[in-house]
Amino acid sequence: MTRMLLLIILVSTWAAAGWTAPLSAADPAEQVVRRVVVPAVDQPQAEVQIVRRGPELLVRTVIFSPILRRVVAAIDEKEAKRWPEESAGFVESQRYREQLYAATETVRQRFAERPDPAQSRQALVIEFIRSKTERRISLLLPQLAGEFGSLHIRTAEVLQNWRSRGDYVDENMLEIVHDSFHMDRSAASVLLAAIAGGEMR
Numbered sequence: 001m002t003r004m005l006l007l008i009i010l011v012s013t014w015a016a017a018g019w020t021a022p023l024s025a026a027d028p029a030e031q032v033v034r035r036v037v038v039p040a041v042d043q044p045q046a047e048v049q050i051v052r053r054g055p056e057l058l059v060r061t062v063i064f065s066p067i068l069r070r071v072v073a074a075i076d077e078k079e080a081k082r083w084p085e086e087s088a089g090f091v092e093s094q095r096y097r098e099q100l101y102a103a104t105e106t107v108r109q110r111f112a113e114r115p116d117p118a119q120s121r122q123a124l125v126i127e128f129i130r131s132k133t134e135r136r137i138s139l140l141l142p143q144l145a146g147e148f149g150s151l152h153i154r155t156a157e158v159l160q161n162w163r164s165r166g167d168y169v170d171e172n173m174l175e176i177v178h179d180s181f182h183m184d185r186s187a188a189s190v191l192l193a194a195i196a197g198g199e200m201r
Contacts, residue, residue: 029054037148044148048180057196059173061126068122072104089168103139103159128173135169
C-alpha cells in the first residue's frame with residue numbers, strides 16, 4: 001500500500017469518526033502570494049495571507065496574540081455588522097461565529113497546558129477557501145515558526161472544517177483583503193481574481 005493511499009484512508013477514517021487530524025503544512029503546492037501584519041507592524045496581533053494551494057485560493061488569518069479573545073471579539077463585531085439578520089449570509093455567519101468561539105476556547109485550554117509558560121501568545125488560524133467546486137472554512141490550531149511578516153505553519157490540528165455558501169465565503173475573502181491590505185474593494189477583487197486565475201465576486 002502506498003503512503004498516499006494510506007494517508008487517504010487515515011484521513012477518511014478520522015473524518016468519519018469525527019476526530020481531528022494533525023496536518024503538516026509543508027506543502028510544496030502552497031504559495032503565500034501576499035501577506036500583511038495586522039493591525040500594524042508595531043502592534044502585531046495577526047498576519048493575513050493570500051495563499052495559492054494547488055487549485056485552491058485561500059485568505060488565511062494567522063492570529064498570534066496574547067489577547068486572543070479580544071481579537072476574536074473584534075472579528076465577531078465585524079461579522080455582526082456585515083451580515084445582519086435580514087442578510088442572505090446571516091445563517092452562515094452565525095455558524096462561523098459559533099465555531100470561532102468554540103475553537104478559541106479549545107486554543108485557550110491547550111494554552112493553559114503549554115510546556116513553556118514564558119510563551120504569552122495564543123495561536124489560531126482561520127482559512128476561507130475557494131476552489132472551482134466548493135467553498136470551505138477551516139479553523140486550525142497551529143504550531144508556528146518565523147516572525148511577524150514571515151509566519152508559517154509548521155503543523156496544525158484541524159479544529160473545524162466545513163462547506164459554506166459560495167457568496168458568503170467569497171464576500172468574506174474580499175472584505176478581509178479590502179480591510180487588511182487597506183485597498184478599495186474593486187482593487188481587492190482584481191487582486192484575488194488575478195491570484196485565483198479567474199473571476200472573483
